[in-house]
Amino acid sequence: MSRRPAGIAAIKNKSLAQAKYRDKGNEIADNQFAQMGKQMQMFKGNLEDFATKHRDDIRKDPEFRLQFQEMCASIGVDPLASSKGFWAEMLGVGDFYYELGIQIVEVCMATSKRNGGLIGIEELRRKVEASRGRNSQAISIDDLLRAIKKLKILGNGFSVHKVGGSFLVQSVPGELTLDHTVVLQQAQEKGNVTKSDLVNTLGWEEERARRALDFMLKEGLAWVDHQSGSEHSFWFPSLIPDFSSSLN
Amino acid sequence: MDRFSWCDGSLFPEEHLVEQQGGVAVYDGHDKTPFVSGFLMLTTHRLLWRDQKNRNCVISLSLSVISGLDEQPSGFTKRRTHFRSPRSTMSWRHRSCQVFTCCGLRLEASTPNRVWSRSSQSNLAKITCTTVKFFHTPTSELVEMTCIQPLAPVYLQFYRSLKEEVKKKRWESHTAPSGTSSAATPSSSSSQGLLPRQRPGIVGIERSIQAKNKETNKNISQAFQDLRNLMEKAKDMVNLSKTIATKIKEKQGDITEDETIKFKSYLLSMGISNPVTRETHGEGDKYYSELARQLATLLTKPIEESGGMMTLTDVYCRVNRARGMELLSPEDLLHACELMEFLGLPVRLRTFDSGVSVLQAQSQNEEEVVSETSAMVEKQGNLTSEQLAQLLGLSVVLAKERLLMAEKMGGVCRDETVEGLNFYPNRFLSEA
Numbered sequence: 001m002s003r004r005p006a007g008i009a010a011i012k013n014k015s016l017a018q019a020k021y022r023d024k025g026n027e028i029a030d031n032q033f034a035q036m037g038k039q040m041q042m043f044k045g046n047l048e049d050f051a052t053k054h055r056d057d058i059r060k061d062p063e064f065r066l067q068f069q070e071m072c073a074s075i076g077v078d079p080l081a082s083s084k085g086f087w088a089e090m091l092g093v094g095d096f097y098y099e100l101g102i103q104i105v106e107v108c109m110a111t112s113k114r115n116g117g118l119i120g121i122e123e124l125r126r127k128v129e130a131s132r133g134r135n136s137q138a139i140s141i142d143d144l145l146r147a148i149k150k151l152k153i154l155g156n157g158f159s160v161h162k163v164g165g166s167f168l169v170q171s172v173p174g175e176l177t178l179d180h181t182v183v184l185q186q187a188q189e190k191g192n193v194t195k196s197d198l199v200n201t202l203g204w205e206e207e208r209a210r211r212a213l214d215f216m217l218k219e220g221l222a223w224v225d226h227q228s229g230s231e232h233s234f235w236f237p238s239l240i241p242d243f244s245s246s247l248n
Numbered sequence: 249m250d251r252f253s254w255c256d257g258s259l260f261p262e263e264h265l266v267e268q269q270g271g272v273a274v275y276d277g278h279d280k281t282p283f284v285s286g287f288l289m290l291t292t293h294r295l296l297w298r299d300q301k302n303r304n305c306v307i308s309l310s311l312s313v314i315s316g317l318d319e320q321p322s323g324f325t326k327r328r329t330h331f332r333s334p335r336s337t338m339s340w341r342h343r344s345c346q347v348f349t350c351c352g353l354r355l356e357a358s359t360p361n362r363v364w365s366r367s368s369q370s371n372l373a374k375i376t377c378t379t380v381k382f383f384h385t386p387t388s389e390l391v392e393m394t395c396i397q398p399l400a401p402v403y404l405q406f407y408r409s410l411k412e413e414v415k416k417k418r419w420e421s422h423t424a425p426s427g428t429s430s431a432a433t434p435s436s437s438s439s440q441g442l443l444p445r446q447r448p449g450i451v452g453i454e455r456s457i458q459a460k461n462k463e464t465n466k467n468i469s470q471a472f473q474d475l476r477n478l479m480e481k482a483k484d485m486v487n488l489s490k491t492i493a494t495k496i497k498e499k500q501g502d503i504t505e506d507e508t509i510k511f512k513s514y515l516l517s518m519g520i521s522n523p524v525t526r527e528t529h530g531e532g533d534k535y536y537s538e539l540a541r542q543l544a545t546l547l548t549k550p551i552e553e554s555g556g557m558m559t560l561t562d563v564y565c566r567v568n569r570a571r572g573m574e575l576l577s578p579e580d581l582l583h584a585c586e587l588m589e590f591l592g593l594p595v596r597l598r599t600f601d602s603g604v605s606v607l608q609a610q611s612q613n614e615e616e617v618v619s620e621t622s623a624m625v626e627k628q629g630n631l632t633s634e635q636l637a638q639l640l641g642l643s644v645v646l647a648k649e650r651l652l653m654a655e656k657m658g659g660v661c662r663d664e665t666v667e668g669l670n671f672y673p674n675r676f677l678s679e680a
Contacts, residue, residue, distance in 0.1 A: 021450075024450055028453065028454060028457065031457075032457060032461075033495075033496075033499050035461045036492055036495050036496055036499075037496065038465075039461075039464060039465065039468060039492050040492050040493070040496060040503070042465065042468050042469070043468060043488075043489055043492065046468065046469075046472035049472075050472065050475070050478065054475045055573060057475055058475075058573060059573045059574065061479070062521070062522065064479050064482055065572060065573060065574070066519060066521050066572070067482040067483065067485075067486050068482070068572070068573075069516055069519045069572040069573075070486045070489070070490075070517075070519065071485060071486055071489045072516055072572075073513050073514075073516035073517040073519065074486075074489040074490045074492070074493040074503075074513070074517075075489050075492075075493060075503070075513075076503050076504055076506075076509040076510070076512060076513040078512060079516070079572055079573055080573065080575075095575055098575055098577060098578075099575070101564070101578070102564065102565050102568045102569065102575075105561050105562065105564060105565035106508060106511060106512055106515065106565050106569070107508050109511060109562055109565060110507045110508045110510070110511035110512075111507060111508070114507075127508055130506065130508070130509075131506070131508040131509055131512060150578060151561050151564065151578055153578045153579060153582055154559075154560035154561050154563075154564055154578050154581070154582060154605060155559065155560050155561075155599060155603060155604050155605025155606075156602055156603035156604045156605075157559030157560060157561050157562075157604045157605060157606065158559065158561040171559075171561065171562075172559075173559060173600075173602065173604040174602065174604075174643070174645055175557075175600050175602065175604050175606070175643055175645045175646060176555075176557060176559065176604075176606070176643050176646075177643055178641070178642075178643055180634075180637070180643065180644040180645075181634075181637045181638055181641070181642070181643065181644060184634050184637070184638060184644075185638065216644070219644070219645075220668065220669075221633075221634060221644060221668070236634065237666075237667035237668040238632040238634045238635060238667070238668050238670075239634075
């Protein structure tokens with residue numbers, strides 16, 4: 001007829017049961033997530049294989065091509081997977097180097113927020129190889145340089161600088177970089193800034209800091225003080241009025 | 249309580265009456281049922297309960313579903329003294345129930361009686377037990393039988409007989425009765441066959457998830473067997489890939505840690521459905537102008553988002569990602585961009601003295617830029633290119649360029665000193 005009023009034990013039992021249900025629920029969700037991860041890997045492997053093997057057939061059918069691209073987009077697979085081949089190696093013909101060019105620029109764009117558009121060639125090589133997927137051939141530094149050469153026609157916005165025995169790829173030109181503005185902000189307080197200031201406070205690579213300061217020196221935006229102790233300091237005349245007024 | 253089923257009260261051919269007891273009420277857990285006063289009969293196969301007044305009202309429970317039987321001192325009776333007392337209680341208990349201590353006699357039913365499905369439940373609406381309840385409030389599954397008459401020895405006798413019958417399992421020695429009788433004797437094979445369907449609850453959920461995963465895995469490997477298969481199932485696979493990606497994003501924020509792959513995935517998702525190609529749009533000028541139009545449509549928004557300018561190399565990457573496998577060469581891209589100004593498109597090519605080429609959004613109208621910059625200088629009193637760069641969040645080079653342009657148009661005047669280049673409002677024009 002009427003239910004027995006619940007006692008403390010019943011309440012305890014109930015909350016215990018609920019906790020167990022919750023645990024079980026989490027367990028199921030975790031399992032499900034692991035399964036999803038596996039399915040994603042399956043998808044990835046399959047898409048990579050198809051991009052390599054059936055490239056021409058996929059290109060022929062516009063509707064399917066778009067669907068294939070949608071799949072690549074959701075799973076994060078590179079649809080461009082031409083292999084180098086003999087003629088590409090010998091004559092530089094074929095799509096291989098063009099595709100590589102796209103992949104190189106992509107890596108540079110993706111990392112530019114972090115590195116300000118400057119990346120060492122070895123890091124670039126590693127990242128390009130990783131983003132090409134598991135069917136990728138080994139990419140050499142020579143391959144990268146060849147691919148970048150093909151981009152030359154698109155202007156000086158993308159350039160390679162020799163630094164010591166290695167290369168540095170710059171993807172954000174002086175016209176577009178905000179690094180100089182950031183340097184000015186850093187210098188605001190003291191009126192000057194040193195390279196190690198930038199490295200320490202902004203977490204920049206030394207090369208990035210050096211290039212920014214050199215550029216500003218060259219453009220006449222900064223003056224260099226060779227007698228400021230162990231390290232050169234860079235002064236910004238445009239900031240000096242602010243500086244002196246703050247002293248008054 | 250869902251172990252009980254209706255029956256007509258007649259015995260099966262091989263079934264014999266063993267014991268009978270009057271004045272028995274059936275309880276569902278603690279709850280009273282409509283089966284208040286009747287006879288309880290023990291046969292070799294079943295327990296039958298017949299209403300005292302309405303002789304057609306008979307319910308039965310197969311002995312085969314009883315998995316346990318025990319006797320306990322009744323704490324229950326004390327709590328129910330407002331009924332007649334003393335009394336003894338019997339209860340059936342399903343295996344998954346919590347231990348229930350206040351009954352006089354306890355039975356455990358091992359498997360659900362398959363006949364008591366949800367459809368037949370409507371006949372027994374008065375018995376409130378449902379399979380759903382079964383999982384959430386296990387104790388409600390208890391079936392109690394209360395002997396109203398204070399006949400302890402008789403009741404004890406009944407209990408002993410019941411125990412004996414359950415132990416003897418005489419119902420097994422006969423072939424399963426046919427017709428209506430199957431209601432009372434679920435054969436092990438058929439009940440097993442129905443198990444998956446009849447097992448909701450956690451195990452059921454886990455199983456169905458497992459089955460679904462298996463199915464999905466199968467679908468993926470089938471679709472990717474060869475190209476033809478994939479083309480046929482492309483739509484489903486596109487949806488599946490999106491579902492998987494969404495689920496993974498929900499859980500860990502993104503499909504991968506790798507910044508390049510994230511970015512690639514983003515660029516690819518901006519795909520264009522009908523890339524302009526030489527095959528579709530012919531050779532020469534027509535091809536290039538169509539291409540230029542498509543590029544302008546595609547790029548206007550991203551260019552504005554990235555501050556009104558984008559280097560041609562970035563453009564090259566973006567465009568080719570949007571085109572997917574239909575690659576565009578750097579030469580063709582450059583030619584198309586050169587045509588943009590001529591075609592009056594909202595973006596156009598611009599090359600700096602340094603040799604850097606960019607596509608620039610036309611929203612940066614020259615006159616607008618000049619008047620904006622002049623107003624800025626007016627407001628601040630004077631500005632250097634570095635200061636303007638900071639105010640606008642532009643690069644220093646572009647800020648300087650803006651000031652020089654404003655100077656050329658008479659908006660500002662320069663003050664060139666050893667400290668650098670400074671710009672002031674052009675009073676020569678405004679105050680003359």
